[in-house]
Amino acid sequence: MSIEVKVPQLPESVADATLVAWHKKPGERVSRDENLADLETDKVVLEVPAPADGVLTEIRIGDGTTVNAGDLLALLDESAAAEAAPAPAAGQADQAAAPAASAPQREEAADDEEGEPGKAAGRLSPAVRRLLEEHELEAGQIRGSGRDGRITKADVVEFVERKGARPAAPAPAPAPAAGRPEPAAPPPAGERGERRVAMTRMRARIAERLVEAQATAAMLTSFNEVDLGAVMEIRKRYRDSFEKRHGVRIGFMSFFVKAAIEALRKFPVVNASVEGNDIVYHDYYDVGIAVSTERGLVVPVLRDAEAMSFAGIERSIGDFAGRAREGRITVEELTGGTFTITNGGVFGSLISTPIINPPQSAILGMHKIQERPMVVNGEIVIRPMMYIALTYDHRIVDGREAVQFLVTVKDALEDPARLLIQV
């Protein structure tokens, strides 16, 4: 029985999507919920899950085509599923499926013997079986470079490395092993080449919005510096007990978020946005946390952050960061937000002028913590210092408010008791 695979319902703020890549070919067996293709929107990449077990019979939309919600993407033949042992459940989606994956994999290998003689891809070496299980991967996700298309341990190792690697990381020297020598293609010596690469849809959209922000708001940045000694002392003293009690590590971000909220409470205009000739004040604090991914910067939002505990904040941020890197953040999680915090310190930034995330009116930049000599009580001491920056929309935020906002953040971080008693 033929089923139609359609473009899923797109989130409200998203007009259309681009089909980036098909993961399955016509004739390939798929299982229910397995990801068939990637759809890229302005904000995020969506998956197209298979509606049922079966064989993908026809693909109607090619790579690079723009589609709308409800468009027909492909046809799936459900009846074909009954013939062979079903492939194990999609590795990405369900953690619980992972322990079960090893058993069907062994079954699958046995089935291959009757069904497809000579299809060596079903035979997995012991090291490969172990690695697939450990990383919750499916054999189908990895291209085999071994004899007759077999997956080698090297194939899996490289796949895992690539998934977690930063985009700029160059491939290390290729393993010669027993394979046919593959000529690497070094750039011709002495030639100054050019490469033209079209922007991904997300990248183009980010570019558009940033220029828009610049053009609309009157953006200025104010700076201050914070002595994080007190925060570090607290983290050190309570690291183990915090982790034991809450199951998550106490980082810096929870302190930053709490301090920022204190300052937002004191200077509500920083938490507001401009709409035409109106200033819209929000009496809730949806704080966006900027996360860097391979495809670009995404800013998932901590809703009602003022009501979240330290542990809750750390937990949410950890969850967002993980899912963002895997491309599994939903569009809803990226929209809204009344204020944003960005941390360039992890990349080594000492000081910077972050750009506002419209329609917000300000963004707080945290940076690298660096030990510097400071004068305290007339003496020179070494303190762990960090520069903080607030880029603000001067249309509604005055200089005095911006500066005082930062002072409030500074005071709260340098004396965390203030956070406790809200002073």
Next chain:
Amino acid sequence: MTDSFDVIVIGGGPAGYPAAIRAAQNGLKAACIDDWKNRDGSRAFGGTCLNAGCIPSKAMLESTELYHRAQVEFQAHGILVEKLGLDLGTMQKRKGEIVKQLTGGIGALFKANKVEGLQGRGRFLGDGKVEYTDTGGKKKTLTARHVVLATGSTPIELPSVPFDGKAIVDSWGALEFDAVPGRLGVIGAGVIGLELGSVWRRLGAEVTVLEAMDQFLWMADEQIAREAARHFKKQGLDIRLGAKVQGAKKGKSGVTLSYEDKGGRQELTVDKVIVCVGRRPYSDELLADGTGVTVDKRGFVEVDEECRTGAKNVWAVGDLVRGPMLAHKGTEEGVMVADLIAGKIAEVNYEVIPSVIYTAPEIAWVGKTEAQAKEAGIDYKTGSFPFAPNGRAKAIGQAAGFVKIIANKRNDAIIGAHVIGPMAGELVSELVVAMEFQASVEDIQRTVHAHPSLAEVIHEAALAVDRKALHGVNR
């Protein structure tokens, strides 16, 4: 006999005869011309390998090793031998019988596969024409769509120490001594020199091996070479490195070899000399002019990776072309060519060809040595394990040596495996198969090896790569 074939193979050694058999199996009309002549003038297929090399030497190595072990080991087993004697004539006869069975076997295989086996000389005239001179001297021109050149190699002769067939011999002659030489000089400490030196040392000869290079067994992994040198020294093989032989003078007391090493000019007087400094491709009188087949200055026929020569439909395989001079390499090339001629897809994987030295302890390896891995810029890791603690090795009384596995540090792929110890030539096969399938060290770790077996040492060596060997201290 017809004069026209689909394939004519010139040379019936381990490269030629499999090419002819495979061609016939592929449904082609094949002929194999072979010119091997035994000492007694009789003809036999199988080339150097079966008649004067691989096979007879293995027979002698086995016989002499048994003799040696009877002398030094049997007592420990509680086997008491009253008077151990040696009948070299019987040993030679046994060797001859084995050779005869195998070469006769090729004749039988030819018949069974309907390959026209032609004894005599073949010469390629070009344009699909082969001049065949039979054993009676009669010439005939045969034609074929494809011609495969497989005439192999012949021992290199040193002009300063020319063969005389009696006191100064090549490797073939060295297998045929009718008496154990009192003093034996071996020029060349390569595979052949070490094997032949071992044979006669075990039978009581005083053996001195003169090697021109400063490095011993340069083609093997350095650790293996060092271990081997230690054993050979213990066995009484006097191996002198950096010794360049300049001349030989025959006199009443024997043959006096003059050589130069870093100590200056030296002399060595022996009863027999074996010259085994390598083999050269045997392309003498093989090609008429203008065939389009090119030969380099060392005599190798030039071919591409599919063994095609410069002339259309003319192929060359085995010791006649580039690559390691190993019988199995020749065989694989012969089979590949026969398949290519039949329109099939075929290739030889030169990266995974094992090498074996049949001394005791036996030595075998496949893939890269540590030096080669370093040169290739590969970040590698190694794991070794000795035979000494292995149960099987102890039980058979052959617990010398070790297994070493070299792997790519980044992705665990096996890039080289080296064995020195009992049955090394057999044990290495596991790793050849593993490397053919681009296996990782972990794959070997996770493969069950029977207990008790020598193969377990391979398993432990694989574990040792990750410092997880079970039966040894991991450092």
